[in-house]
Amino acid sequence: MVHLYHDFCLLMRFEILTIFPQIIEQYSNESILKRGQATGAIKIIAHDFRKFANDKHNKVDDTPYGGGPGMVLKAEPIFNCLKSLGLIKGKLKNKNSKTKIIILDPAGKRFDQKMARRFSKLERLILICGRYEGFDERVYKFVDEKISIGDYVLSGGELPALVVAESVARLVSGVVGNAESLKEETFEGFVEYPQYTRPEDFMGAKVPKVLLSGNHKKIEEWRKKHSCG
Structure with missing residues (x-):
């Protein structure tokens, strides 16, 4: 116990x-x-x-x-x-x-x-x-x-x-x-967007450029687009 x-x-x-x-x-x-x-x-x-x-x-x-x-x-x-x-x-x-x-x-x-x-x-x-x-x-x-x-x-x-x-x-x-992590997590029918971390290039599979752009609006749009719900 x-x-x-x-x-x-x-x-x-x-x-x-x-x-x-x-x-x-x-x-x-x-x-x-x-x-x-x-x-x-x-x-x-x-x-x-x-x-x-x-x-x-x-x-x-x-x-x-x-x-x-x-x-x-x-x-x-x-x-x-x-x-x-x-x-x-x-x-x-x-x-x-x-x-x-x-x-x-x-x-x-x-x-x-x-x-x-x-x-x-x-x-x-x-x-x-x-x-x-x-x-x-x-x-x-x-x-x-x-x-x-x-x-x-x-x-x-x-x-x-x-x-x-x-x-x-x-x-x-x-x-x-x-x-903040609780707000971002999967819930109520939505599957979270794809996540990436270092390295930027792993065996030829690269991180989407938008995630490296620093443009938070575009990143948010990309994440919404790639979330399933």
Whole structure:
């Protein structure tokens, strides 16, 4: 788990429920997520919901009623974990406009930059990672939204959760050093224009002359022309 140096300026907390917390912790200790936590802008915590199972073996899955292949994640460990975080009162989810509980689910709404921007306004984002054949349907009673990062199969929700966390974290003030870079980046249907750096000539492939001209208006026009949207 990554610890903050300064909790007083914390803007957003990401809490990820998983049975593989080490995946979350390892990635969160690198690159931009590490930097964002070091500045105190964000905090990322992995909660192992296996610890909230109701039996001595910490079992979080069981066979599906009605038969079928694979195992299904039980409702109790996830419910107990959410309750321990103050997100459930009695049998109902606490309502807080600054907190969202999200399940990573292939049947969910497709995650995009617009959604990332909306989530970045929160104070607390809870991401629940699935495994096996998915969740007991009763888990969804305590969830605000279910989202997907694409139409393909993964073994669990940890990678999607990290995709969401990084995408949202980059929009939180103090995480990305250069605010201008956020304005220039790809978002909402546009693919960024081609980029070049030194050398000017690489194996006969040259940098477009307009980018060397110093004419900012023409450079901007060139970039718009070569952006896809």
